[in-house]
Amino acid sequence: MELNLEGEHADRAYAVLASLVIPRPIAWVTTLNAEGVVNAAPFSFFNVLGANPPIVGFCPGDRENGDPKDTARNIRLNHQFVVNLVDEGVAEAMNKTAASLPYGTDELMAAGLSTLPSSVVTPPRIAESPASLECLEWGTVQIGGNRLIIGLVKRVHIREELFDPKTLRVRSEAFHVIGRMASPNWYCNTRDRFEMVRPH
Numbered sequence: 001m002e003l004n005l006e007g008e009h010a011d012r013a014y015a016v017l018a019s020l021v022i023p024r025p026i027a028w029v030t031t032l033n034a035e036g037v038v039n040a041a042p043f044s045f046f047n048v049l050g051a052n053p054p055i056v057g058f059c060p061g062d063r064e065n066g067d068p069k070d071t072a073r074n075i076r077l078n079h080q081f082v083v084n085l086v087d088e089g090v091a092e093a094m095n096k097t098a099a100s101l102p103y104g105t106d107e108l109m110a111a112g113l114s115t116l117p118s119s120v121v122t123p124p125r126i127a128e129s130p131a132s133l134e135c136l137e138w139g140t141v142q143i144g145g146n147r148l149i150i151g152l153v154k155r156v157h158i159r160e161e162l163f164d165p166k167t168l169r170v171r172s173e174a175f176h177v178i179g180r181m182a183s184p185n186w187y188c189n190t191r192d193r194f195e196m197v198r199p200h
């Protein structure tokens, strides 16, 4: 099969790409609006993009009327956000925060979650999340209805049992993040791992 996602199959672009490019990590992004109300929403068009300097990117799509989603709107306002990672324990809570609540609703409270203050950005991090990345917006690239938001990672918080302070390594065997699979509603666990050593 050959598909033309800009022509004949344009209305399938999201479903096809989001079902093929899997599994994807999930950025559960917290931001603040002008009144200081916390907004949280998940985005799986997300990844780490580089380490020097440390950068991440995620991509909210605009709403059908062209308005930015609340997350993008808040970042345009104050240029700061926190990417909270999603493990099995917070999967359902994360899903609840994907509901389209009216602008200015505290989605974390609605999902029964709590926050902890960040160190260098104003949006708080999600206390129940296993790891959080405090980010400053480096820039936003608008491509049609996509807003690719690129952030500089200023601080990383990791739940204590997930990090070995002696080796400075993440204890990957204890870090049970979930992945986003096929559209519309599939996910995977990441417990099934194998090692493959690179050739020299």
Ligand SMILES: Cc1cc2nc3c(=O)[nH]c(=O)nc-3n(C[C@H](O)[C@H](O)[C@H](O)COP(=O)(O)O)c2cc1C
Binding pocket: 026, 039, 040, 041, 042, 043, 044, 045, 046, 059, 060, 061, 062, 069, 070, 071, 072, 094, 095, 097, 098, 099, 100, 101, 180
């Ligand atoms: C696991 C998951 C991943 C999602 N990924 C994206 C994404 O990459 N881009 C996007 O625009 N919406 C994505 N959504 C939908 C948004 O989370 C949803 O539109 C949310 O209401 C936006 O919230 P906001 O308006 O508070 O920013 C995703 C939803 C879920 C459950």
